[in-house]
Amino acid sequence: MKVLVTGHDGYIGSLLTRILADDGHEVVGLDTFYFEGCTLGRHKDDSAYIRKDLRDVTPLDLAGFDAVCHLAALSNDPLGDLRPELTYDINHTGSLCLARLAKDVGVTRFVFSSSCSLYGSNDSGHPLTEQARFCPLTPYAESKVELEHDLAAMADDRFSPTYMRNCTAYGVSPKLRGDIVLNNLTAWAFTTGKVKILSDGTPWRPLVHVEDICRAFLAVLNAPRETVHNEAFNIGRDDENYQVRDLAEIVERIVPNCEIEYAGDGSPDPRSYRVDFGKLTRTFPDLELRWTAEKGAHELYEAYRTNGLTREQLEGDPYIRLNRLKRLIREERLDESLRWKPVGVPAALVPVGSMAELIATVGE
Ligand SMILES: NC(=O)c1ccc[n+]([C@@H]2O[C@H](COP(=O)([O-])OP(=O)(O)OC[C@H]3O[C@@H](n4cnc5c(N)ncnc54)[C@H](O)[C@@H]3O)[C@@H](O)[C@H]2O)c1
Numbered sequence: 001m002k003v004l005v006t007g008h009d010g011y012i013g014s015l016l017t018r019i020l021a022d023d024g025h026e027v028v029g030l031d032t033f034y035f036e037g038c039t040l041g042r043h044k045d046d047s048a049y050i051r052k053d054l055r056d057v058t059p060l061d062l063a064g065f066d067a068v069c070h071l072a073a074l075s076n077d078p079l080g081d082l083r084p085e086l087t088y089d090i091n092h093t094g095s096l097c098l099a100r101l102a103k104d105v106g107v108t109r110f111v112f113s114s115s116c117s118l119y120g121s122n123d124s125g126h127p128l129t130e131q132a133r134f135c136p137l138t139p140y141a142e143s144k145v146e147l148e149h150d151l152a153a154m155a156d157d158r159f160s161p162t163y164m165r166n167c168t169a170y171g172v173s174p175k176l177r178g179d180i181v182l183n184n185l186t187a188w189a190f191t192t193g194k195v196k197i198l199s200d201g202t203p204w205r206p207l208v209h210v211e212d213i214c215r216a217f218l219a220v221l222n223a224p225r226e227t228v229h230n231e232a233f234n235i236g237r238d239d240e241n242y243q244v245r246d247l248a249e250i251v252e253r254i255v256p257n258c259e260i261e262y263a264g265d266g267s268p269d270p271r272s273y274r275v276d277f278g279k280l281t282r283t284f285p286d287l288e289l290r291w292t293a294e295k296g297a298h299e300l301y302e303a304y305r306t307n308g309l310t311r312e313q314l315e316g317d318p319y320i321r322l323n324r325l326k327r328l329i330r331e332e333r334l335d336e337s338l339r340w341k342p343v344g345v346p347a348a349l350v351p352v353g354s355m356a357e358l359i360a361t362v363g364e
Contacts, residue, residue: 007071091143178319201245209291
């Protein structure tokens with residue numbers, strides 16, 4: 001299949017392109033490169049790509065693809081809180097336009113990287129299946145609900161969307177993120193000797209390794225269309241539902257000379273949910289999700305040790321998505337809509353009417 005992976009320069013996308021290509025797919029990335037150079041260690045990426053904001057995609061960019069794996073997004077709650085309208089603009093409106101254009105030019109599969117965070121504070125005591133009611137608590141989670149809803153309305157015999165409801169990822173990828181729970185706890189433990197918990201440790205969080213998410217994407221792409229047409233799948237393993245304090249204990253066991261510290265105000269985090277992954281297992285009996293949080297914490301610890309991760313790096317901007325975007329805005333490299341500003345053209349020399357056009361072309 002010829003597959004376009006949006007967000008291919010991100011945490012999940014940078015691994016997904018590799019895994020799809022290794023399976024024989026022809027893969028092209030598309031990304032605006034907010035996190036260019038934010039790697040842990042060296043990373044060489046040979047994949048073909050389009051450097052573009054997804055909000056500026058044209059039919060020509062999409063023609064000829066069999067499938068789109070749509071990952072590009074403002075990818076967490078803190079980014080959604082920065083300026084909520086930007087999360088809606090990129091994650092919902094822009095993504096919907098992309099899907100419509102894709103359908104118009106004949107792309108038949110659209111695999112959307114959704115999130116279990118749309119279940120919100122749904123801790124009913126039972127793990128939640130795909131039928132559970134949505135309870136999104138943040139603009140980020142709402143944007144996922146809205147896009148799933150609108151994609152479902154587009155599903156027909158020409159266009160098959162699939163909703164990958166990933167739970168919180170962990171593990172090493174070429175574009176590591178330090179702002180997701182296990183990566184973060186392990187990084188704090190390694191750089192400061194403290195496993196820092198900001199809630200009271202009781203919230204439930206299902207976790208899944210980044211590589212296992214990519215394997216699930218591959219399984220969906222390779223499945224017959226009728227198996228995945230307009231279907232949602234919770235992506236993870238039943239035995240990987242943890243309370244945050246369980247994760248802290250795992251990290252405490254693995255990283256030498258560290259201890260747990262409750263650093264927040266001790267109030268419970270309202271985002272808490274346990275998830276049932278039975279549908280994924282039943283639909284893809286051959287799909288092997290290989291990782292556990294324990295194995296992942298070992299992997300992360302080794303990666304941090306090998307690359308000499310420092311506290312300054314951890315608290316800075318290479319691995320914390322919000323910090324990176326704030327810096328790009330502060331340095332006036334991104335404009336207020338999170339599009340790149342033209343490089344090397346003093347604002348005073350740009351005729352007012354041509355500003356938008358100039359940003360769209362030079363800024364990419
Ligand atoms: N990592 C997780 O724990 C997790 C869990 C559930 C769902 N997801 C979803 O999976 C997807 C990928 O997550 P990730 O962790 O790799 O995030 P990431 O932030 O590492 O990567 C997102 C990528 O999208 C790109 N991007 C953002 N806005 C764009 C735009 N307007 N145009 C073009 N490119 C743009 C960024 O430059 C970045 O490379 C996201 O949709 C996220 O919501 C992630």
